[in-house]
Amino acid sequence: MDKPTLVLGVIGADVHAVGNRILDYAFTQAGFQVINIGVLASQEEFINAAIETDAQALLVSSLYGHGEIDCRGLREKCEEAGIGDILIYVGGNLVVGKQDFGEVEQRFLEMGFDRVYPPGIMPERPIADLKRDLGLEEGAGGGEHPAHGLRQHLH
Amino acid sequence: MDKPTLVLGVIGADVHAVGNRILDYAFTQAGFQVINIGVLASQEEFINAAIETDAQALLVSSLYGHGEIDCRGLREKCEEAGIGDILIYVGGNLVVGKQDFGEVEQRFLEMGFDRVYPPGIMPERPIADLKRDLGLEEGAGGGEHPAHGLRQHLH
Amino acid sequence: MEVTNRRLDQDEFERERQEVLRQWMTGGEVDLAEAVEYQKNLPRHKVLAYKLEQGKEQGITYAQPRAGVALINEHIELLRFLQDEGGADMLPTTIDSYTRQNRYTEAQGGIEESRTVGRSMLNGFPAVNHGVNACRRVVESVNVPVQVRHGTPDARLLAEITLAGGFTDFEGGGISYNIPYAKDVPLADTIRHWQYVDRLVGMYEEKGVRINREPFGPLTGTLVPPCISHAVAVIEAVLAVEQGVKSLTLGYGQCGNLLQDVAAVHTLTQLAEEYLAKLGLGPVSLTTVFHQWMGGFPQDEAKAYGVISWGAATAALAKASKVIVKTPHEALGIPTKEANAAGIRATKQVLNMLKDQRLPRTEELKAEEDIIRAETRAILDKVLELGDGDMALGAVRSFQAGVIDVPFAPSRFNAGKILPARDHQGAVRILDFGNVPFGQEIRQFHQEMIGKRGKAESRDPSFQMVIDDIYAIGKGMLVGRPR
């Protein structure tokens, strides 16, 4: 079986490269095909890379605080590009300042993201989540994570 | 004119001696006759010293947290001993823990103290206050400090 | 009363013991044989002496808070919180001030009032009033060793109850818990009372239970020159070992100058070993405890974190065995459990980051060590001389003579003539020696060091300089410069 493919990148005018490098390494180690478009990535670059490589997921990082502005409309653009059902995860320091994560998560779920991670998350959890969401884990299917369910519901 | 006399001490089972030593020095330098009864001083010791030396004020320190228990009834005992009108100031870390000072002040004013000082106060202010309350400062009389006024009112 | 440094006679001790156990009703709960069994059944990781030895081997500096409240359940909750949320390596039970003065009736009042008002009206845990079983509940509720920390001139009953109660470490000493903590208690009395405590620990030791003893290093916590606290620590070590204590942690309170503080930690156990050997005592296991700055703190929490972290850094660079942690509430009042845990976490972050670093040995460091050794020996040799070779007798006579003199101590058995002041780099030196028996060379050194500072500040060293130094750290400085 082919390795599941994902597109990894840091969105907007954001140059934080360290977490990106670690995620690349960790997801590769975990058996994924990682297409790493690096920092300063536009929404278009994410979508084009996904279409070209037939990826099953986008892993969007935003560290520098402009995540809310930069991520807006990404789901809609995916839909327009015909990959509206692709999984989209987002993580990092998504907003300016120390804000209640519950509210931040809610905002991003409403923007169409499937999973939203709090600052400083270690790779283990998103790796497990992605395997589950892609149905790669034994006896596991997508959607049982409440957040994921919520997004499905909102769309 | 004789130097105004005050009794200085640390009340209860309290052994904090450093502030006591500095207050002794500072009030002496400021022209007062300081009768220092030191640490571990009981209410009775304060009162006896005041009667013996005909003191105009008691300066009660409590640092260790039991101030509330230790200071209770001091004003009443003074009244019984016939020095009910003596000025009583209290300062230090009066209660257990970091509590709102406004409330602490209120509690001690109600217990009959004339002035109540927050943690870590420098000697300058109480010296000025005492001079004013004793009418030693040019053109100044006692009682214009709101706390002082309040105590007068409560009694 | 006269006191000498001789192991207490067993019969005399037993008679005294019956009296002690009658001082408060909970004394009746103590049964030594049963207590020894209880202690023996404690898992090793709950025994402080073993943990300290383990840490010593691995070069770890542990972090320990201070904490105690009036009621048992609240106290347990507090300790658990400090263990789980603070990451405390070892826990304390800080005793309230009434108990410290053996005022058990007032302590009882405090317990009751705390129940009524729903917050602790006592500044610590009244272990005597609560009794043996309550202590065991405390010890059993946590996963790390628990130590009794207090300030009790006569701690005989407290020791009986808490050691039977499963505590494995007992702070204090006949000098260090008298001079800074009492006004009117003769030194011979407290030394004698602490011989009792040490003898009790010795008895546990003989029955196979290791209790660690920790003389209280910082004394008044306020500008105490290392030689003074070292002299006291060494004397208390000698007295304890004579009574059969085998495991000791010697303490020192941070002064703030890195070189002086590291030198102080380095020389502390060296000097104790030296005098123990000289007096034919030992071998014993010696470790060190470094107290983060014990004097007046800044009220601002961020600044307090700065002071706390600098203490942690010094402890780590000096490789102290453990560090006693202050909290961001220090200047204001007994900390909440959250503030206490936060102090531990800040401390542990620094300890962990500096775990594998130490201050390299330099000429300057060696010079500080040399001066501390020379000063401490000058004092201790005089103590032995005054005591005709007996440390207990010598200690009493030395305090009488002002040979040992603790700055700002409340006790009238302390001469109170010494005046400390910081030098230009913030090391604590001596401005007025009182009767501390230093030779010309040492005196000159202190005068020069303080003189340099005076020159830099264009003022003559005086009591005002001392006052400025007392306030300095609270105001965000180390050296109290004139404005």
Place this chain on the structure above:
Amino acid sequence: MEVTNRRLDQDEFERERQEVLRQWMTGGEVDLAEAVEYQKNLPRHKVLAYKLEQGKEQGITYAQPRAGVALINEHIELLRFLQDEGGADMLPTTIDSYTRQNRYTEAQGGIEESRTVGRSMLNGFPAVNHGVNACRRVVESVNVPVQVRHGTPDARLLAEITLAGGFTDFEGGGISYNIPYAKDVPLADTIRHWQYVDRLVGMYEEKGVRINREPFGPLTGTLVPPCISHAVAVIEAVLAVEQGVKSLTLGYGQCGNLLQDVAAVHTLTQLAEEYLAKLGLGPVSLTTVFHQWMGGFPQDEAKAYGVISWGAATAALAKASKVIVKTPHEALGIPTKEANAAGIRATKQVLNMLKDQRLPRTEELKAEEDIIRAETRAILDKVLELGDGDMALGAVRSFQAGVIDVPFAPSRFNAGKILPARDHQGAVRILDFGNVPFGQEIRQFHQEMIGKRGKAESRDPSFQMVIDDIYAIGKGMLVGRPR
């Protein structure tokens, strides 16, 4: 584009200037002659270069925060708060990330949206969009000097506007604001753009206005070995001085090991002086800036205070001229003004307490200094060789060849082959040298140091070790030990 280290031709500069000032409408507000007058009228205590020189004489380490929000009034309020409540010795204006990428339209959007939602939607102050007069309002609202801090590969317009706006210090450089801050911008371009900035500063200098320039020391902030950041700092100093800059503050980001960090600060200006002299440049005024740990922080605020305070302690012991302060919110997001002020206060408490202390010179410290000097010279000599004696050319070619290689940098003009890892004491060493031109002796030193750690951890050094080190401080350690 090819770039050489020669002073820009004045005519060419003037032509370019007209273009630059047309990049955004606010460029029209700049009038150099008037700006020089404005700068000349600033009181001395508001000029960063003078303050730094004063501090250097007195051996003071200043504290400076980072801070910037989208809207002018809020930005002024923020700076005032940091000055009054934090006690900041000098203030920043941190520029937002759109402005840094010259995306002024998006910055404008951020300004508008910030107005609408009532909180800053930008991670900094969009100075270009706000223009010259807004900058002056900022400068006039506070009592200490203000510096522009950013991360802008092409900062020509930003420099024009902010220097005309009364800022007296400008951070950045052609390498240090490209390699860590860009992906696709050729190095020759940014070096050229920063020659413009430096030339502009040189013109102010020639007209009697002293603007300080500060190359960005920490680069990616993540395990950057001192020799790499030193090499970049020296090159940027050389480039700046060539354009007429007379006052420079060289930067270094804390690695965490005390000896290495102090050695790094000590060698930084030495090496710059050495190469400036070698190239016949100078004299200039050189000072240093120490950045508290720039990599991943712990989320817990108490732990963050520990990291912050340890940075402050190192800066003070190294006698850096100033320290850039982190905040207890670092791991989570742009700090509130309260958290920012708290970081400054914790820092200043430690700086003040250590003001008169320094780390004594030891063999170990000297050894660290020697190795940093040897490594940096190995790199810089190769840079000059590759550039045929020209630092600008050499820098471009060196990055191409991986002779200078910044760990974890996003730029594709950086080789990205080097891998750093900590040794057993936490000093940052090099695990994979890539093409960094070290001789056998230096290589062996690094291998041995990391080898010792590997042995202690019973594992072979690998990328996993690097990852562990990246996470370590965030998890409360310095060295990322295996669990």
